[in-house]
Amino acid sequence: MVITRAQAASRQGRAGSGHTRFPSEIGSSTASAKNSTATRSLETFQYEKLEDGSKDIRLVALSPGRGNDPVVVQIKHARLPEYPEVVPTSHERTLQKVAATLPPDWMVFETLEGRVIFANDEIDLSCWEHPGGPDLEVPVLTTTLDVPGTPDFEALSYTWGSPHSRKAVFVEDPSKPGRPRRKLIVTKNLSIALQHLRYPDRMRTLWVDAICINQHDIAERNAQVQRMPHLYRLARRTIVWLGPGSRQSKIAMSALHYLAEQVEVTRQVHTICMPGAIEKEWYHNDHDLPYDEGTWRAIHRLFQRVWFTRLWVVQEVNLAGTRAMVQCGDDEVPWAMFRRAVLCLSTKYNLPTQDIRGEIATIAGLANYDGAASYMGLTVSIFDRECSDQRDRIFGLLGLMPPGLRKRMPANYALEVGEVYKRATLAQIEHFGRLDVLHVCDDAWNDHRAITAPSWVPDLIMPPAAFISIRQQFSSGISGCAARQVGSEVLEVLGIRAATISTSEYAYSSFLGGGIEAVRTWQFPDIDSPYPCGGSFLDALAMILCSMKVQNRYPQQRGLPSFQEWKSYCQDVILDRKQDREENGRVSALYLSSMDHVLFQRTFFTTKEGHIGLGALGLEPGDVIATLLGYDVPMILRETSEGNYHVVGSALVYGLHDALSLLGPLPNSWTVQVYLDSVGDANLLRFLNESTGQVVDDDPRLPPLQGWERVDSERTGDDPEIFQKFRNLSTGEVINFDPRMSADELKSRGVALKAFRLV
Secondary structure, eight states, X not given: OOEEOXXXXXXXXXXXXXXXXXXXXXXOHHHHHHXXXXXXXXXXXXXXXXXXXXXXXXXXXXXXXXTTSOOEEEEEEEEOOOOOOOOOBOOHHHHHHHHTTXXXXXXXXXXXXXXXXXXXXXXXXXXXSOTTOTTSOOOOOOOOOOOTTOOOOEEEEOBBOOTTSEEEEEEEOTTSXXXXXXXXXXXXXXXXXXXXXXXXSSOEEEEOHHXXXXXXXXXXXXXXXXXXXXXXXXXXXXXXXXXXXXXXXXXXXXXXXXXXXXXXXBTTOOEEEOTXXXXXXXXXXXXXXXXXXXXXXXXXXXXXXXXXXXXXXXXXXXXXXXXXXXXXTTEEEEHHHHHHHHHHHHTOSOOSOHXXXXXXXXXXXXXXXOTTSOHHHHHHHTTTOBOSSTTHHHHTTGGGXXXXXHHHSOOXXXXXXXXXXXXXXXXXXXXXXXXXXXXXOOXXXXXXXXXXXXTTXXXXXXXXXXXXXXXXXXXXXXXXXXXXXXXXXXXXXXXXXXXXXXXXXXXXXXXXXXXXXXXXXXXXXXXXXXXXXXXXXXXXXXHHHTTTOOTTTOTTOTTOOOHHHHHHHIIIIIISOOOOOGGGTTSOHHHHHHHHHHHTXXXXXXXXXXXXXEEOTTOOTTOEXXXXXXXXXXXXXXXXXXXXXXXXXXXXXXXXXXXXXXXXXXXXXXXXXXXXXXXXXEEEEEEEETTTXXXXXXXXXXXXXXXXXXXXXXOBTTSOSSOOEEEETTTOOEESSOGGGSHHHHHHTTOOOEEEEEO
């Protein structure tokens, strides 16, 4: 059953056409004209300044009403306390301890809401209680904080709608009896939302950004945007208003609510049968849901609502968490259940159309937010989201930033877009001690950049041409960046000039699915000839085609072929055009699809030093490939006539991975393996001795640690994606990179580091 009770609103980008009409809306045009004339004669509401913009907020007291009654509000000032800053962290270590107490075949997971759930695939059973018995404790992973002094209010998450379609709401001042109402012009979307949200018989207190923030006061906007992380966490409830309801939306909301009752979803988006579920097969990825065409159409139409495409809602709904309620018309589904249903749909092998799969993917990205994951990953995930002010691609995510980073990036709407992005770039480099933010730089659209800024500043308005990551190459090992700003436009970074591009061949970009045919057109040396870093050109080709994702290198990841299996496939099927053979059965269609995505919108190139690789569409012969400290992939740079460098984009180069250009080859019998970190991402660099089977954290090419010790820690939002913490035994200082990979240490061992001035 879907919960029902009116709540509503709309936010930027959707007009409110097609809304439910109340009987009292059907009136004469003469009455409407009189009302319009009366409205025009009213005084316009003027905001009173907040006593302290860093502590106070406004709240809307929504007066009772029905149907087409005018929307009447009171605007009050209130003091909002600080919500305690909590750095999101993983609970993987806690779960590992619980796992050690489990009977055979049982597993333990954390749900998206932070509950511990147990599952046994062998008997297809799940439960909330410890399967080892009632005496074994189930840990509590999350707690809800009650902050004294918090006013009682609900927050509204909605789409503003067209700024050209506007209506008046009427502001009363109870402190001045007899004073005429004043008018406040809002978008039609918001007016319709407030009509739905008001109670018929009592006041309702809301926080609504368009009313509670004086949008014409830049200083107030800056201060209030900075307060939003506290606001959505402290609200008693956040109403996610999708818009007026319809017969189809009622069908969709009911179907999603019922689906959510059957499945549970873990932090890693594994679906599990909900304990006590009626439909015990629905959680399986290969189980087709028994929806008829009308139900699928209704779900598709609901997922096309504009709210799901907006940027601000990412912050709003994820800060609210389990206190968010999705409402469409009078139908409500808790956000926790709504996202569970969406994520279950996202794992299904069979869906009725590719269009609905695309809509589900958009919402799944919104639903699968992990506070302990990287901020850069969050930045990339919002490229396709819409906002009217492009500065909000930074300011609209302040509430989801790690606390330390947020303090470095205060909202300032007086700055130009390019300056906001530049300051955000520098803040991330300084905070994380890495150049990870440069991954989003892409020269492919340089002639069409939407911002005025240096090439090292990502254009967050234009998405990167290539949309599949080529990360985890560990080109600079576990190093921190050595970067400084020179003047206002130059970023100086340290690294080495590792190679120079000699030839390039356009890959392909017009469609996905043509990757294999593109590879067959490339011109490269004899595939059996030796490669600069060892092995053959065939070895190198195989590794760049799959972005080095093979079982030998990623032992914890399922579904990957071994290097030998993939190499045989490349030789027999891709190059020799033979039919796929039975012995290549581990090369799945999904794996081939990921290869296709790696190639999409990238250029194949060779270097003067004999390497092959893939890089940004805009690369040219003569471009430099640099290994930069604190950057985990090779970077393509173009030297200017003044000796500075323009950022072209990241590259995938076999032979410049695993710090080979900084430290040289690994000793015989040693190879690199990549393990999952506490968040579940493949970011842990380890070293396997193939002769002894020993796996160690320490790079065998580095000298022993002196004066430092390794610190065991879980990744939090304030950590870079690739890191390891070390403590200085004398000072107690803790750093997030290997001290033996610092610029000074590398120079002392003869590494010829160079300063690259990026412009």
